[in-house]
Amino acid sequence: MINVSIGTAAVLGLTEIQMEAAPTTAYLMLGGRCALNCGFCAQARSSHAGALHLSRITWPQFDLDETISRLVAAVGRGDIKRACLQVTVSPGYFRRTLEVVRAIRAASAVPVDAAILPRNVHQVEQLLAAGVDHIGFGLDAACERVFRRVKGRDWDEALALVEATARQFPARSAVHLIVGLGETEEEMVRLMQQMHDLGVVVGLFAFTPVPGTAMESSSSPPLDVYRRMQTARYLIVHDLARAEQFTFREGRVSAFNVPRLRDVLADGVAFQTSGCPDCNRPFYNERPGGVMYNYPRPLTPVEARQAIVEMGLVL
Numbered sequence: 370m371i372n373v374s375i376g377t378a379a380v381l382g383l384t385e386i387q388m389e390a391a392p393t394t395a396y397l398m399l400g401g402r403c404a405l406n407c408g409f410c411a412q413a414r415s416s417h418a419g420a421l422h423l424s425r426i427t428w429p430q431f432d433l434d435e436t437i438s439r440l441v442a443a444v445g446r447g448d449i450k451r452a453c454l455q456v457t458v459s460p461g462y463f464r465r466t467l468e469v470v471r472a473i474r475a476a477s478a479v480p481v482d483a484a485i486l487p488r489n490v491h492q493v494e495q496l497l498a499a500g501v502d503h504i505g506f507g508l509d510a511a512c513e514r515v516f517r518r519v520k521g522r523d524w525d526e527a528l529a530l531v532e533a534t535a536r537q538f539p540a541r542s543a544v545h546l547i548v549g550l551g552e553t554e555e556e557m558v559r560l561m562q563q564m565h566d567l568g569v570v571v572g573l574f575a576f577t578p579v580p581g582t583a584m585e586s587s588s589s590p591p592l593d594v595y596r597r598m599q600t601a602r603y604l605i606v607h608d609l610a611r612a613e614q615f616t617f618r619e620g621r622v623s624a625f626n627v628p629r630l631r632d633v634l635a636d637g638v639a640f641q642t643s644g645c646p647d648c649n650r651p652f653y654n655e656r657p658g659g660v661m662y663n664y665p666r667p668l669t670p671v672e673a674r675q676a677i678v679e680m681g682l683v684l
């Protein structure tokens with residue numbers, strides 16, 4: 370059996386739901402309650418959220434072979450372009466991840482990523498040898514202070530593994546960063562630059578309070594902050610600007626100092642979900658009809674203009 374995100378299950382024809390946007394990556398979850406205790410995570414050790422939850426999404430279980438054969442069909446139709454395993458630290462998680470990656474890769478050439486916590490570079494090597502495209506590191510926090518408070522782990526150790534992987538296996542790493550855990554914008558921007566300089570893909574998410582978690586009473590980040598972080602990420606990963614040229618006032622971006630920034634952002638791509646190619650994670654951070662932190666599809670010209678205004682800077 371394997372847990373399948375509800376949107377993925379709908380695309381694969383395993384269930385029927387109404388969707389405003391369909392995932393273009395198939396998201397599968399492996400493992401049960403996690404041994405780690407991240408304050409925001411529904412699967413954290415002390416979380417009281419249901420076993421079938423991760424962020425805002427439910428993940429019902431389906432037969433693995435059936436899921437893979439439907440995944441192959443969805444790839445053939447062009448509906449799915451990538452698969453990503455979301456792996457919790459639970460008994461046997463590493464061996465099981467290798468098995469599932471190998472099973473998918475035996476059936477299809479679709480790229481497979483794994484959002485997982487490898488113990489060391491040797492495990493990274495095993496995952497890549499099994500056919501993983503990107504290792505998605507859940508660094509989540511933008512700095513040591515927030516990392517220790519929210520994730521309760523050793524920052525230097527976590528960062529060292531990302532750096533070692535990036536250096537030894539170029540273009541095979543991604544990091545997830547969450548805006549709104551208590552970092553400053555400057556801390557987030559500088560880490561994004563550091564990751565990009567290492568060749569690491571940066572996927573940006575907005576903190577989402579989930580009932581039953583330690584951070585259930587905290588708030589999602591203000592939209593202007595998130596729009597500025599999306600803009601900073603876009604400029605940095607496309608080598609249109611570097612963090613050092615931005616102006617910060619009391620930790621916030623007060624100017625990007627990029628000529629014709631409105632034109633640069635006009636296509637709205639900066640405000641779409643970021644990360645590995647074709648990873649659009651519909652409604653992972655958003656409620657249908659609510660604030661659209663990450664757009665899972667191209668923005669309309671009106672939405673793009675609105676997103677630029679929401680940044681709250683005079684351009």
Ligand code: SF4
Nearest residue numbers: 453505572644645648
């Ligand atoms: S960016 Fe998307 S596809 Fe890549 S590891 Fe993260 S969740 Fe998976």
